[in-house]
Amino acid sequence: MEVLQAIQKRQSVRKFKAQDIPDEDIRKLIEAAGLAPSGKNCQNWHFVVIKNRQLMQKIADTILEKNEKIALKLEKVDEEKASRFRKFAKNFTVFYLNAPVLILTYAKDYVPSGYDEYHLIQAPKQLGDNLFQKNPGMQGIGAALENLTLRAIDLGYGVCWLTSQNYAADEIEALVKEETALEKENYYLTTMLALGVPESDLKSPRKKDAEDIYTLIK
Incomplete structure (x- = not known):
């Protein structure tokens, strides 16, 4: 599949067929995620793939x-x-339970370039804090997840990228640690991905036109 075709085909899939995903295909998705760019090549990601x-x-x-x-x-x-809050939670938890795979994405903090230097020269604290607003570490996570998503489409799968559950991230982390003995020091949950073979004829909301999202300066 051409890259542009995969990008155009990408959508948030919430209905999946009852079809297993081979472990070798999951590995291909993780390999694609691992090829993403990250600040100073920190590769600050870890993926927990759940079929259980x-x-x-x-x-x-x-x-x-x-x-x-x-x-x-x-x-x-x-x-x-x-x-509304109760209904909201049921909407985004119930649907992923029909996906054959759930991927939890963990991240590690990344100290932005200039932060330590600001500290050493005793610059105002606000200047250093502002660097975290750009969140280069999370930008790397986004790149990795987009790689994973596009590779999934290339292999015939669909993904729904979930962040709404993050108000329960501490509790989810504790549960996963208890169930799996996962020990990833200084890593924290950022996203969940529902993964599977999508049902056909799924609808997607319209995206903004290019004219609405860019400025060209010559």
Whole structure:
């Protein structure tokens, strides 16, 4: 498949066929992710690939449990928002449970160029903090996930890139550590990817035209 075809075919897939993904194909996706650029070649990513249905369900339960704790407190302030928040969590947890694979993406902090130098010359703290706003470490994670996504499309799979669960990231990390004994010091959960063979004729929202998203300076 041509690169442009893969880009055009990319969409957030929320309906998957009941079809397994071979381990060798998963390795190909991870290899593609690992080829992404990262600041100072730090390669600050780690991927946890889950096929275990029980663990996927436990992750969903963990998200819903954290969601309910927040919603109960939110009810005291705004009942309508609490109701929407509950529905929101069910929408993005229930659908991924029909995917054959769930990929958790972990990241490690990256200290931006200039941060230590600012500190040494005793520059105002705000200058150093502003460097983290650009978040070069997370830019590398995004590049890796886009590589993975496009390779998945090339192999006939579909992906949904999920960040909505991050308010329960600490609880998910603790669960995965308990279930798998995963030890990745200084790494933290950033995204989840639902992966599988997509159902046909899925709809996608319209993207902005090029004229709306760029400025050409000659």
